[in-house]
Amino acid sequence: MHIPDGYLSPATCVVGYAIMIPFWATAVKKVKAALNTKLIPLMVIGAAFSFVLMMFNVPIPGGTTAHAVGAGILAVLLGPWAATICVSIALAIQALLFGDGGIFSFGFNCFNMALVIPFVSFFIYQWFAGKSDVMSNKRWIWGAIGSYIGINLAATCVGIELGLQPVLFHTAQGVPLYSPFPISVSVPAMLLAHLLMAGPVEAIVTGGVTRYFQLTNPSVISDQIAARLAPAKAAFNKLWYVIIALIVLVPLGLLAPGGAFGEGEISDIKQVFGFVPAGLASLRDHYSGLLQDYGIPGYGGANPDLWHQTVGYYLAAVVGIVIIAGITFLITRLIAAREAKKSST
Amino acid sequence: MVDYQIPEWLLKSQGPLPPSKSTKKTRRSFVEKTIDAFSGFLMDDFYSERIASANGLMQGLHPGIKVITTLLLIFVAVSLRSWELLLLFNLWILMLAYMSAVPLSTFLKRVWLVVPIFTGIIVLPTLFNVIRPGDPLLVLLHFSGQHRLGPWVLPGELTITSQGVRGAVIFILRVGACVSLSVLLTLTTRWAYLLRGFSMIRIPTLFINILEMTYRYIYVLLQSASDMFQARMSRTVGRTGTGEQQRFVGNAMGALWSKAFILSDEVHAAMLSRGYTGTPRTLKNAKIRGLDWFWIAFALLVTIILLGGDRLVS
Numbered sequence: 001m002h003i004p005d006g007y008l009s010p011a012t013c014v015v016g017y018a019i020m021i022p023f024w025a026t027a028v029k030k031v032k033a034a035l036n037t038k039l040i041p042l043m044v045i046g047a048a049f050s051f052v053l054m055m056f057n058v059p060i061p062g063g064t065t066a067h068a069v070g071a072g073i074l075a076v077l078l079g080p081w082a083a084t085i086c087v088s089i090a091l092a093i094q095a096l097l098f099g100d101g102g103i104f105s106f107g108f109n110c111f112n113m114a115l116v117i118p119f120v121s122f123f124i125y126q127w128f129a130g131k132s133d134v135m136s137n138k139r140w141i142w143g144a145i146g147s148y149i150g151i152n153l154a155a156t157c158v159g160i161e162l163g164l165q166p167v168l169f170h171t172a173q174g175v176p177l178y179s180p181f182p183i184s185v186s187v188p189a190m191l192l193a194h195l196l197m198a199g200p201v202e203a204i205v206t207g208g209v210t211r212y213f214q215l216t217n218p219s220v221i222s223d224q225i226a227a228r229l230a231p232a233k234a235a236f237n238k239l240w241y242v243i244i245a246l247i248v249l250v251p252l253g254l255l256a257p258g259g260a261f262g263e264g265e266i267s268d269i270k271q272v273f274g275f276v277p278a279g280l281a282s283l284r285d286h287y288s289g290l291l292q293d294y295g296i297p298g299y300g301g302a303n304p305d306l307w308h309q310t311v312g313y314y315l316a317a318v319v320g321i322v323i324i325a326g327i328t329f330l331i332t333r334l335i336a337a338r339e340a341k342k343s344s345t
Numbered sequence: 346m347v348d349y350q351i352p353e354w355l356l357k358s359q360g361p362l363p364p365s366k367s368t369k370k371t372r373r374s375f376v377e378k379t380i381d382a383f384s385g386f387l388m389d390d391f392y393s394e395r396i397a398s399a400n401g402l403m404q405g406l407h408p409g410i411k412v413i414t415t416l417l418l419i420f421v422a423v424s425l426r427s428w429e430l431l432l433l434f435n436l437w438i439l440m441l442a443y444m445s446a447v448p449l450s451t452f453l454k455r456v457w458l459v460v461p462i463f464t465g466i467i468v469l470p471t472l473f474n475v476i477r478p479g480d481p482l483l484v485l486l487h488f489s490g491q492h493r494l495g496p497w498v499l500p501g502e503l504t505i506t507s508q509g510v511r512g513a514v515i516f517i518l519r520v521g522a523c524v525s526l527s528v529l530l531t532l533t534t535r536w537a538y539l540l541r542g543f544s545m546i547r548i549p550t551l552f553i554n555i556l557e558m559t560y561r562y563i564y565v566l567l568q569s570a571s572d573m574f575q576a577r578m579s580r581t582v583g584r585t586g587t588g589e590q591q592r593f594v595g596n597a598m599g600a601l602w603s604k605a606f607i608l609s610d611e612v613h614a615a616m617l618s619r620g621y622t623g624t625p626r627t628l629k630n631a632k633i634r635g636l637d638w639f640w641i642a643f644a645l646l647v648t649i650i651l652l653g654g655d656r657l658v659s
Contacts, residue, residue, distance in 0.1 A: 004464075005523030006516070010423045028551060037621060038613050043555050045609035048562040049602060052570055055382045056598065059375040059590040070598075077602060089552070089559050096539065098389065099455070099527050104419055175512040177426060178519075180471045208595020209602065217603060 001069065001158055001198070002094070003109055005102025007179045008161060009169045016107025016161075023115055024088065027081040046082060047089035050074055054090065058201045066197055072147025072206040075118035076125055076221060083118035084110075108161055116154040121146035121206065134218040144207030151202040155194035159187030375590055376578045383571045387564075392451075393532045401445035403533035409545030410637040414644040415530040416546075421648050422522035427658040428511065430651055431518035437647070438525045445533045455528050460521045468516050472509040479506030536560055562608070569604055573597050 008016075032039045053070035060066055074083035088110045094100040101109045124146030129138040163183030166176035179186070213220040373381075397404060403411060418438075425431050442452045474481065481504035534542065540553050577593065585593075 004520055005419055005527065006423060006464075006520035010420060013423075024552075037617060038609075040551075040554060040558065041609045041613040041616060044558040044562055045566075045605045045612070047555060047559040048566050049605045051559070051563050052566045052601065053598060055379065055386065055567075056570075056594055057375040057378040057382065058594050059587050061587050065375045065378055073598070085555075089555055092556060093559060093563070095527070096531055097393075097536070099524055099531065102419075102523055103416065103527050104423060104523070175508050175515070176471075177515065180468055180512055180516065204591050205595065205598060208591060209599045212596045212599030216599070220603070220606070 001109075001113060001154065001194075002091075002101035003105040003112075003158065003161070004099075005104045007102075007165070008105050008108060009165060009178050010104065012161065012165070012168075012178075013104040013107060016105065016109075016111055018107075020088075020107045020110050020115070023084060024110075027084045030081045031085060042078075043082065043085050043089070046074060046078055046086035047093075050086045050090040051093055053205070054094070056205075058204060060197070060201060060204075066201045068198075068201045068205040069113050069117060069151065070202075070205060071113055071117035072121035072143065072150055072202055073209045075122035076143050076206060076210055080118040080122040083122070084114050087114035087118065112154040112157050112161075116157055117147070117150040117202075119150075120153050121150035124149055134222045135214055139214060139221065140207045140210035143210040144203035147206035148199045148203040151199050152191060152194050155190040155198070156187055159183065159190035162186040162190075374578075374581075375594070376574050376581070380571060380574050380578070383567050383574075386567065394535060396445075396447055396451075396532050397535045397538075399446040401447070401533065402441065403445035403529060405636060406640055407633050407637040408534055408538040408542030410542075410633060410641060411530060411534060412539070412542035412546060414641060415526050417644055417648055419523050419526050421651050422519055422526065424652060425519065425522075425655050426515070427655055428514045428518055430655055430658065431515060431522060434651060435518060435522050435525065438522060438529065442525070442529055442532075445529065447529065447532055452525075452528070452532075456521055456525045460524055461517055464517050464520045465513075468513040472505050472513055474502075474504045474506050474509075479508035481505075482507040482510060558612075562605075562612075565608065566601060566605055570597065570601050573600065 028039075031043065035042055050070050053073075054067055056068065057065035058068055069087070071083055071087045074086055077083075078086065091101060091109055091114060092106065095103055095106055095109070121143070125139075125143050128145075129136065129142040132138040160183060162179040163181060163186035165178035166180055166182055169178055170176045181189070210221060422431070422434060425434065439449070439452070443449060481502075483505040485503045485505065531539065537557065540557050543556075544550060544553050574597070577597075
C-alpha cells in the first residue's frame with residue numbers, strides 16, 4: 001500500500017500534504033491536551049511499536065505470510081488521533097531509512113494508512129462495541145471487522161489516487177505520465193488484493209491482540225487511554241470543512257504548473273473509443289462505470305477541454321471523498337444520536 | 346534413593362547428523378521469516394551507517410542543504426516527460442552515488458533490481474494493444490478475425506504498441522530516479538544529521554524529537570520481539586496449524602505492546618527527572634559552508650537545464 005515517488009504527479013502530492021497537515025496539527029493538539037508531558041514518550045513508543053508491528057510476518061492459510069499495517073489495533077489501544085501520529089512516524093521512518101514509500105507521496109501514504117485505517121476502524125469498533133463489557137466477544141470481533149473495512153477503504157483511496165493520474169496527467173499523444181491505469185482498473189485491483197489478503201491479515205492482528213488483552217490484561221482495552229484520546233465532535237466537523245475547501249481549491253493548484261493539463265486534447269477514454277470501437281467500448285461499458293455513470297461530459301466526446309477535465313476532476317474527487325466521509329460521518333452521527341438517546345432516558 | 350533408569354538410547358553416543366539429502370529448500374516458517382526481517386533491519390541500518398560515515402561527495406554536504414536539494418531533484422524527476430532526459434538524469438544520479446562512495450552494486454541492487462520488477466509488472470499490461478490501444482510496434486500474434494469473450498471482443502492481432510513502450514519506459518525511469526534520489530540521501534546521511542536537516546525545512550521540532558527517539562526505541566522493541574520469536578522457535582518441534590500460528594502472532598504483539606507501554610512510563614519518568622517540561626531542546630545546526638552554496642547553485646542549474654530541455658523536447 002506504500003505508494004513510491006513517481007506514481008503520483010507533484011500536484012497530487014501537494015494535495016496529500018495539504019490534507020494531512022491540518023490532521024497532524026489537530027492530532028498533536030488533542031493528544032497533547034490528553035497526555036501533557038507524556039505525549040512524546042507515549043507517541044515514541046507507539047510509533048516504534050507500529051514500526052516493529054509492520055515487520056511481523058502474519059501466517060495466512062496456504063502456508064504463506066503477509067505483513068499488517070497495524071493501524072487498526074493502535075486505534076483500539078490509543079484512539080484514532082494518537083494512532084494517526086504513531087503510524088505517520090512509523091511511515092516516515094520507513095520512507096527515510098529504507099525508501100518504502102516516497103517522500104513526495106508521503107502525504108497520501110499517511111492519508112491512506114495513518115488516517116483512513118485508524119479512524120474507520122476506530123469508529124466501527126466504538127459504535128458497535130464501545131459500550132459493551134470489556135470481556136465481551138463483541139470487542140475483538142468488531143475490532144477485527146473495523147480493521148477489515150478500514151484497510152479496504154484505504155485501498156479504495158489508493159486506487160482512486162492512482163486512478164486519477166492517467167485522467168489528469170498525460171502527454172498530448174495520450175501517453176500517461178504517472179500511474180497508467182484509470183480508476184476503473186486501479187480500484188478493483190487494489191480492492192481485490194485487500195479484500196482477500198491484506199484485509200484478513202489486518203483483521204487477524206486487531207482481533208488477535210484485542211483478544212489477548214481480554215484474556216491477560218483487560219484494563220488495556222477498557223477505554224482508559226482510548227476514551228481520552230477519542231475525537232471531540234466539534235473539532236472533527238471543522239476538519240471536514242477544511243477537506244471540502246481543499247477539494248474546491250485543488251483544481252486551481254493543478255492549473256498553476258501548466259503543461260499537460262491544458263494541452264490534453266485526447267483523453268484516454270476517447271482514445272479507446274477512437275481506435276478499437278467495438279471491443280474496448282464494451283470492455284469499458286462493462287467494467288468502468290464509476291466515472292461514466294456520473295456522466296462527465298467530454299470523456300467520450302471529441303475534444304474535452306479544460307473545463308470538462310476540471311469537472312471530471314471534481315466528480316472523481318467527490319466520489320473518493322464521499323466514500324470515506326460518508327461512512328465516517330454517518331458513524332459519528334450514529335454515535336451522537338445514541339449518546340443523546342442515552343442521556344435523555 | 347530412587348533408582349534411575351537411563352533409557353538406552355540416551356546412553357548411545359550419536360555421530361554427526363547426516364547431511365540433508367534434499368537440495369530443495371524447505372519453506373521457512375513465519376517465525377523464521379520474522380526473525381530474518383528483524384535482523385535484516387539491523388543489517389541494513391548498520392550498513393548504511395557505514396556508508397554515511399565514509400568520505401564522499403554527498404557526505405560532505407550540510408544535511409539541511411542535502412534534504413532541500415534532494416526534494417528539488419525529486420521534483421525534477423517527477424516533472425520530466427522525455428525518456429532521454431530521464432535516462433540522462435538517472436546516469437547523473439548514478440555518478441553522484443559513485444562519487445559518494447556508495448558501492449554501485451549496492452545501489453543498483455536497491456534501485457534497479459527492485460524498481461523494474463515491481464513497477465515493470467504494474468505497467469506490463471499497458472504495453473499490449475488489448476489493454477491500451479495504440480500504434481503497433483511489434484506484432485506478436487495474429488488471431489483469425491475477432492474473438493468474442495463474454496463482454497470482451499479481442500482485436501484481430503496482439504501487438505506491443507509504441508505508446509505503451511514509451512509510457513512504460515518513462516514511468517520506470519521516473520520511479521527509478523525518485524527512488525535513487527531518496528536512497529542516495531538516506532544512505533549518505535546519518536539519521537541524527539538527517540533529522541537536523543529536516544528541521545531546516547520547518548518540520549516542527551516536536552515531530553523531529555519523536556522521530557529521533559522512535560528510531561532508538563525501535564532497537565529496544567526489536568530486541569524484545571526478536572527474543573520472543575527466538576524463544577518460540579526453540580520450543581517448536583512439530584507442525585502448527587495456521588490458527589495457532591495466528592494466535593501466537595496476536596499474543597506476541599499484545600505482549601510487546603504491554604512491554605512497550607511500561608517502557609513509555611519509564612522513559613517519561615526518566616525525562617521528567619532530567620528536567621523535561623514539555624518543550625524539547627536540540628543542539629545547534631551545523632554550519633553551511635561554501636561548498637554547500639556551490640552545490641545548491643549546481644542543483645539549481647541542473648534543474649533549469651533539465652526542465653528547460655524537457656520543454657524543448659516534448
